[in-house]
Amino acid sequence: MSARTSSVDEPGIGGQVEQGTADLQPRGVRFTILGPLSVTGGGGHGPVSLGPPKQRMLLAVLLCRPNGLVPVELMMDALWDGGPPKTARKNVHVYISALRKLLEDVGAGGRLVRRGSGYLLLVGDGELDALRFRSLARAGREASGHGALASAARLLKEALKLWSGPSLPELRNSRTISAEAERLGTRxxxxxxxxxxxxLRLGNAREVAETIDDLMELHPQRERLRAAHMNALFQLGRQTEAFAVYEDYRQFLAAEFGLGPSPVLEAQYRSMLA
Incomplete structure (x- = not known):
């Protein structure tokens, strides 16, 4: 791995992406934000203790913006939701010092760098699950665009497997972190x-039908989920259930928004009726 970090083209928390240099040779350290926050050290060490809640929040803020500058003002806003105490700036620097020690202990010393009015955490592409997720998703999308559907399905599924649950659930009491977690959840x-x-293009409807119900229940407004569910059921010969998915969505839109399904979904439904 090069010592030069890669830029992030899907930035999270505000701040300009900056290139930095540090010893980013693989050390086995792993950062996780696609689920509860965790840091796993190299050398076979398990997850390490991340300290008090505010320190964990600060680490999450930095990891939501890997290799990007996070101003101290934004850190204070994230940690105290716009109402920082007089000692907030001093407290942030205390947490920064503690995080530097933590990173040093797991073989990632020199990664938390001061830049002007903020800090950035230098992370290699293979060290943060969110960066790995982004890379796999991009590769899957490119494979699909080139017609390599089997490769696309494998890459996209590998990306999805990186998730262990909702992003950063234990830190959602911070509005800033909650917004970042929602952004990741949308991705x-x-x-x-x-x-x-x-x-579905490959004709593999069963796994789609078996995994989509919970997501549809949580996100009833997402038309692409409804369309995929309809297609999966229809491919499996469960036409009545497929039609019920459409009707349920039509009623949901009418009740919640006074709208109907898009012309695309309506055309899909009519083609199934034909």
Whole structure:
């Protein structure tokens, strides 16, 4: 791995992406934000203790913006939701010092760098699950665009498997972190929808039908999920259930928004009736 970090083209928390240099040779350290926050050290060490809640929040803020500058003002806003105490800036620097020690202990010393009015955490592409997710999703999308559907399905599924649950659930009391977690969750849904559509093009409806129900219940407004569910059921010969998915969605839109399904979904439904 090069010592030069790669830029992030899907930035999270505000701040300009900056290139940095540090010793980014693989050390086995792993950062996780696609689920509860965790840091796993190299050398076979398990997850390490991340300290008090505010320190964990600060680490999450930095990991939501890997290799990107996070201003101290934004850190204070994230940690105290716009109402920082007079000692907030001093407290942030205390947490920064503790995080530097933590990173040093797991073989990632020199990664938390000061830049002007903020800090950035230098992370290699293989060290943060969110970066790995992004890379796999992009590769899957490119494979799909080139007609390599089997490869696309495999890559997209590998990306989805990186998730262990909702992003950063234990830190959602911070509005800033909650917004970042929602952004990541939206990306998960988009990649799941892409995966489902590729699998359906391959004729692999069963796994789609078996995995989509919970997501539809949580996100009833997402039309691509409804369309994928309809297609999966129809491919499996469960036409009545497929039609019921459409009717349920039509009623949901009418009740919640006074709208109807899009022309695309309506055309899909009519083609199934033919």
């Amino acid at each position: 998960f849904l988009q990649v799941y929808e892409e995966w489902a559509e590729v699998e």
